Amino acid sequence: MTAGDFTTLASMYTLFSRVGGIAVLCAAFRQHIRTSVEEIVKDVNNDDDMVQKLLDLKSAADTTITTAFLTNNMNDAETSAGTKTPDSEFVYSLKDAFASGFRARRNKPAEMIAKFLDKAMRKGQGSSTDAEFQALLDSVLALYRYTDDKDVFRTFYHRSLAKRLLLEKSASIDFEASMLKKLKEVLGAEYDPEFGMGEDMFKDLSLSKEAMAEYHAKLPSNSFGQRLSVMVLQRSAWPFTVTKKSVDLPISMQKELVNYANDYKLRHSGHVLSWDHALGTATLKARFDAGYKDLSVSLYQAVVLLLFNDAVEIPFTDIMAQTRMDDDELRRTLQSLACGKKKVLLKIPPGKDVNDGDVFKFNADFKDERLRVHINSIQAKVTPEESKRTNETIEGDRKHYIDAAIVRIMKAKKEMMHEQLMIATIDAVKSHFVPIVDTIKKRVESLVESEYLRRSEKDKEKFFYVA
Numbered sequence: 097m098t099a100g101d102f103t104t105l106a107s108m109y110t111l112f113s114r115v116g117g118i119a120v121l122c123a124a125f126r127q128h129i130r131t132s133v134e135e136i137v138k139d140v141n142n143d144d145d146m147v148q149k150l151l152d153l154k155s156a157a158d159t160t161i162t163t164a165f166l167t168n169n170m171n172d173a174e175t176s177a178g179t180k181t182p183d184s185e186f187v188y189s190l191k192d193a194f195a196s197g198f199r200a201r202r203n204k205p206a207e208m209i210a211k212f213l214d215k216a217m218r219k220g221q222g223s224s225t226d227a228e229f230q231a232l233l234d235s236v237l238a239l240y241r242y243t244d245d246k247d248v249f250r251t252f253y254h255r256s257l258a259k260r261l262l263l264e265k266s267a268s269i270d271f272e273a274s275m276l277k278k279l280k281e282v283l284g285a286e287y288d289p290e291f292g293m294g295e296d297m298f299k300d301l302s303l304s305k306e307a308m309a310e311y312h313a314k315l316p317s318n319s320f321g322q323r324l325s326v327m328v329l330q331r332s333a334w335p336f337t338v339t340k341k342s343v344d345l346p347i348s349m350q351k352e353l354v355n356y357a358n359d360y361k362l363r364h365s366g367h368v369l370s371w372d373h374a375l376g377t378a379t380l381k382a383r384f385d386a387g388y389k390d391l392s393v394s395l396y397q398a399v400v401l402l403l404f405n406d407a408v409e410i411p412f413t414d415i416m417a418q419t420r421m422d423d424d425e426l427r428r429t430l431q432s433l434a435c436g437k438k439k440v441l442l443k444i445p446p447g448k449d450v451n452d453g454d455v456f457k458f459n460a461d462f463k464d465e466r467l468r469v470h471i472n473s474i475q476a477k478v479t480p481e482e483s484k485r486t487n488e489t490i491e492g493d494r495k496h497y498i499d500a501a502i503v504r505i506m507k508a509k510k511e512m513m514h515e516q517l518m519i520a521t522i523d524a525v526k527s528h529f530v531p532i533v534d535t536i537k538k539r540v541e542s543l544v545e546s547e548y549l550r551r552s553e554k555d556k557e558k559f560f561y562v563a
């Protein structure tokens with residue numbers, strides 16, 4: 097199989113079938129696939145290649161079955177003698193081998209599958225045809241089906257989709273919509289039905305666009321507000337937590353937001369607007385010695401750069417005091433402006449890390465061939481911190497999910513033995529993830545402590561529901 101020698105594999109299949117040895121061959125096939133999947137997912141130093149390797153393996157295994165492991169189609173009297181179809185035992189074994197191979201490492205494969213799709217959706221189909229690109233997406237979805245950790249996939253997918261849409265990084269909105277449809281439809285009965293999330297996101301974006309056009313139409317054509325673009329998002333549809341400490345915007349910008357908010361209130365009296373600038377973007381016209389450039393930056397980068405309208409050099413601590421940005425966020429922002437490829441600011445002294453004693457200076461000598469210069473920020477990328485936060489969110493959600501399942505089960509049954517409760521709980525949450533027995537035990541303990549459940553005094557294994 098490793099050599100892709102389908103002719104020999106086909107001969108093997110024929111020979112094994114003559115001596116009633118198909119079960120042996122099938123077991124060896126299954127073992128080979130399973131071991132290969134395990135090796136790939138457990139290779140922690142090459143997580144970034146995991147999905148591509150799995151796709152290659154799956155495709156080779158599919159080809160093996162469809163070219164070498166063919167059986168005479170005896171059930172179908174209509175087809176002429178000699179029609180052959182892939183042996184269903186092997187088809188089944190392939191699925192099983194992938195699913196059990198994935199279990200060698202929890203959570204990470206599901207995360208990597210979502211990240212692989214994120215890359216694919218950003219990059220788009222390139223020179224491949226629609227059908228080829230759809231086939232790639234389908235094959236990635238096939239991998240998703242094998243993981244137990246559907247919630248991990250969904251959470252990462254949801255977040256990256258949100259970023260693609262808000263930062264306009266998606267190669268094709270049509271493909272986004274068709275992907276969501278697939279996730280929902282294919283997953284409808286058998287899998288996760290919660291992919292309806294995308295619909296609310298798309299709706300928010302198109303309503304925002306309309307509302308923005310109406311707002312602009314009301315303003316004088318030369319007013320500053322014409323350059324404002326606001327997306328109004330329902331909290332429940334988007335996977336972002338409220339950022340508590342954000343940034344102080346320049347007064348002129350802040351004024352536009354107040355104008356917008358006042359107008360919004362007139363149209364939607366019951367709604368509360370709160371601003372989230374973390375994914376905001378801006379275009380600045382910057383004058384360097386070599387000429388004007390349009391800088392396409394994140395809103396955080398813009399706020400920092402605008403300070404240099406009033407001063408050529410500013411110490412780190414002053415930038416901090418004037419913007420009131422989160423410490424880490426400010427350091428990362430300054431790094432992107434002064435330590436990356438496009439240095440529109442200079443750091444004194446030079447270096448990779450931003451220290452408290454640093455001073456920043458406008459780089460008047462900045463040059464670039466293009467008129468429009470995009471300065472990378474970490475905004476669009478998934479940072480390790482963000483992955484960590486996502487991990488914590490998922491772990492927290494799992495606890496709530498297990499708690500809710502246990503309470504639901506106990507409420508219905510009133511009393512139950514520990515073992516049965518375990519089994520019922522695993523069954524109740526399995527379409528989202530497969531919980532670790534130890535975690536369920538801990539959740540049961542905590543529910544006893546918070547008096548949702550009571551442990552029997554006579555039998556430590558028995559639990560009662562506390563109404």
Ligand SMILES: *[C@@H]1O[C@H](CO)[C@@H](O)[C@H](O)[C@H]1NC(C)=O
Nearest residue numbers: 202203204248487488490491
């Ligand atoms: C979260 O991170 C821990 C530690 O790295 C890991 O064991 C766990 O599987 C992760 N959970 C999820 C849901 O990714």
